[in-house]
Amino acid sequence: MTELLEILDNNKITYKKTNNPIEVLIKCTSGIHNDENPSLSYNLENNIFHCWSCGFSGGTTKFLESIGEVTRLPVESKQPYKIQKLKSKIQQLVECDEIKLPTERRMFTKQFKGISLKTLKEFQAFTTQQLQLQNYICFPVYQFGKLKYIEGRLMISSATQSKYYRRPQHASTMEILFPLDKVKNTNYIILVEGIFDLLNMWQLGFHNTLCLFGATNFNRKKLEILDRIGVTKVDIMMDSDTPGTLAAEKISALLDTRNIYSRIIKLSVGKDPGDLDLEEAKEALI
Numbered sequence: 001m002t003e004l005l006e007i008l009d010n011n012k013i014t015y016k017k018t019n020n021p022i023e024v025l026i027k028c029t030s031g032i033h034n035d036e037n038p039s040l041s042y043n044l045e046n047n048i049f050h051c052w053s054c055g056f057s058g059g060t061t062k063f064l065e066s067i068g069e070v071t072r073l074p075v076e077s078k079q080p081y082k083i084q085k086l087k088s089k090i091q092q093l094v095e096c097d098e099i100k101l102p103t104e105r106r107m108f109t110k111q112f113k114g115i116s117l118k119t120l121k122e123f124q125a126f127t128t129q130q131l132q133l134q135n136y137i138c139f140p141v142y143q144f145g146k147l148k149y150i151e152g153r154l155m156i157s158s159a160t161q162s163k164y165y166r167r168p169q170h171a172s173t174m175e176i177l178f179p180l181d182k183v184k185n186t187n188y189i190i191l192v193e194g195i196f197d198l199l200n201m202w203q204l205g206f207h208n209t210l211c212l213f214g215a216t217n218f219n220r221k222k223l224e225i226l227d228r229i230g231v232t233k234v235d236i237m238m239d240s241d242t243p244g245t246l247a248a249e250k251i252s253a254l255l256d257t258r259n260i261y262s263r264i265i266k267l268s269v270g271k272d273p274g275d276l277d278l279e280e281a282k283e284a285l286i
Helices: 002-010 060-066 081-089 117-122 195-203 220-228 242-256 278-284
Strands: 015-017 023-026 040-043 048-051 057-059 105-107 126-128 136-143 146-154 164-167 188-192 209-211 233-236 261-264
Touching (some): 048 220, 057 060, 057 220, 117 195, 146 195, 188 195, 220 242, 233 242
Parallel strands (some): 188 209, 188 233, 233 261
Antiparallel strands (some): 015 023, 023 040, 040 048, 048 057, 105 126, 126 136, 136 146, 146 164
16 A cells, blocks of 8 residues: 555655545546546555546556556555455455355365366365355355355266355356456456366466356456456457357457457367366467
């Protein structure tokens, strides 16, 4: 928080504090209008800004460029401040509306579906006998430092249990780009469909990959988030089937409305991002 304010002070840029301790108001730095009454709101927690007068918005890098400042804030500062505070509490209960992480849970201790134990631990995979999540490998889904829901993937074949199960069941994915909080450089993003596509790309070293939780689950709310955090380039890597191809085209069209450059990455028939090895991923993203 204080680093941004220090930069403003050093550049003699005045700002106003508001009733919200994580927000300041600044005269718009877009250069396209005279902003006598500060209309640019900067969120010091999420490191995103928006001018309510002209719509100028983005993340830290874009803002610093607008004031002629070489980026001095680490890109990882886009990771919300609350994440830092929660690190020491990660084993404790974290509230999520009417749900909490199970009080009895075990961290996953072996690889699963080709995903290494290291990666599963990084994403806090666990098993539990609570919340009707028996037989599921579970992933807590956080965004902006808050637990949104628990995503469960069935570990054994069952005629009575769904392949994927979410707690709470009515939790919305409309604004979820997972794991946005972990991405350090948000200028360039790779979008994939499912959580195991994400986990595979992550373990291959592509730590700018985000999961949509479904090929058709990209909307204007997610577009707004990408725009606000300063995304300038997106590679769309959906599954190679017909629904994935159609979804990729729609996503590209939406990104174009915000002048975000996008490429549709076409994988070989039968290949999904969750199946790729390192060489295949590199070749696809050249």
